[in-house]
Amino acid sequence: MKDFFMLIGFSEVLLVIFMQWEVYVTKIVKTFSIGSYIISIFLFYLSFVQHSYLVLILAILTAAIRGFFIPTFILRRLSKDPRRERESKPAMGTAFSIIISLVIAIFAYVLYDVTMLNFVGVLSGAIPVALIFQGAFLIISRKNAFIQLIGYMVMENAAFLFTGYLFPDLPFSVEAGTVLDLIGVVMISGIIMRMRESTPKKSDDFDELRG
Numbered sequence: 001m002k003d004f005f006m007l008i009g010f011s012e013v014l015l016v017i018f019m020q021w022e023v024y025v026t027k028i029v030k031t032f033s034i035g036s037y038i039i040s041i042f043l044f045y046l047s048f049v050q051h052s053y054l055v056l057i058l059a060i061l062t063a064a065i066r067g068f069f070i071p072t073f074i075l076r077r078l079s080k081d082p083r084r085e086r087e088s089k090p091a092m093g094t095a096f097s098i099i100i101s102l103v104i105a106i107f108a109y110v111l112y113d114v115t116m117l118n119f120v121g122v123l124s125g126a127i128p129v130a131l132i133f134q135g136a137f138l139i140i141s142r143k144n145a146f147i148q149l150i151g152y153m154v155m156e157n158a159a160f161l162f163t164g165y166l167f168p169d170l171p172f173s174v175e176a177g178t179v180l181d182l183i184g185v186v187m188i189s190g191i192i193m194r195m196r197e198s199t200p201k202k203s204d205d206f207d208e209l210r211g
């Protein structure tokens with residue numbers, strides 16, 4: 001179980017680093033979709049190990065909503081205007097973003113070792129913590145609202161890894177609440193983006209989320 005968790009975790013970290021390197025929004029969305037399917041595989045495996053049908057339901061929801069529905073929704077919105085498929089003005093250069101991502105991964109490990117390792121007792125728990133920081137950095141380092149939304153969902157995926165592996169005895173209501181919170185973020189973001197589309201302005205559409 002530990003080796004499988006580390007494989008899943010490192011795969012997620014590599015995918016997020018690739019997102020930092022990529023400037024095409026469509027590729028970032030597709031990469032997130034792959035990462036969500038990987039998380040759902042982990043949850044499927046966890047459901048059989050724990051003999052929990054609730055975790056199995058969460059795995060199905062993760063694959064359906066994060067892996068398929070949300071990426072499909074975003075890609076359809078982008079297909080209406082191909083010029084939006086590429087972020088025109090990244091806040092940071094690609095190389096600099098990757099270097100910071102690596103520094104964040106090291107910082108997350110040190111922070112976890114100092115603050116949580118003695119309490120949790122699992123060294124590999126630093127992986128989802130690093131993913132949470134990576135998702136936060138994806139939000140603040142990019143100006144495209146779609147990419148920022150992906151950053152929020154990366155943090156949610158990290159929370160699934162953290163609670164699913166390190167705290168398997170937590171009530172399912174906590175995990176279900178996370179899913180509902182994600183759906184709410186997506187709906188609100190969709191409304192904001194639609195309002196921006198209906199308002200003509202000179203700057204690029206889908207600027208960073210505010211408020």
